[in-house]
Amino acid sequence: MFKALLLDLDDTLIKSSQLYEKALHFASDYIADKYAMDKEMFFQVALEKDTLVRRNFPTVHTRHSRILVFRNALDEMEIKYDLSSLPDAEDIYWNYFRQNIEVYDGVLETLAVLKKHKIKTAIVSDGGLSLRIRKTQQAGLLPFIDEIFASEEVIFEKPFSAIFTLTLNRLGVEGNEAIMLGNNYKNDIRGAQLVGIRAGLFDPKKDGNVEGQDGTIVADFVIHEFSEILKEFGIKK
């Protein structure tokens, strides 16, 4: 009866949150080296700016901008810097991220089984489309999924319904024919439920990052291993 699986990307398919800080460290070190600053001090400034950018741009994909993090951090240091250092640092950040991506156990195998059973799959993720595709590719998941949709395409991030309705339209399925899986109660679970999609929480025993619970959101199901999603489609492991 369910024909499609909608998947969040970060902390659902790939272990992202633990990698963000490492990538920030790596790119901050590059900037600190270049302008002869103390590495740990500059990293702390960058970390603070990272939090600020996320807070200052809620609901739009600017929230994910790393170039603004480096600009704000360098501005605070009051040193004269080459503008080219900004995109350089951003590239270094995302290259580090992509080179160190780890996929959760069982994801590849499970997506392969879903494909065999002709279940349509789409990644539904906040941020820019280019980076979503690159992350998916680097994680080795591109051959296993049918589509990728990014909030950039609809302006507003999850839980706003536009990205979910775009996905349903493009996959050619109704809300009640789809299942959403994510790690964020507010964005993934509530967002999907608002358009009639059954929504489950991914809460792995290791390296999980469940977030966004405001005390009122109830997931339709919770899984602790990725392969458990097969049960929702009536597929035996």
Ligand SMILES: [Mg+2]
């Ligand atoms: Mg996520």
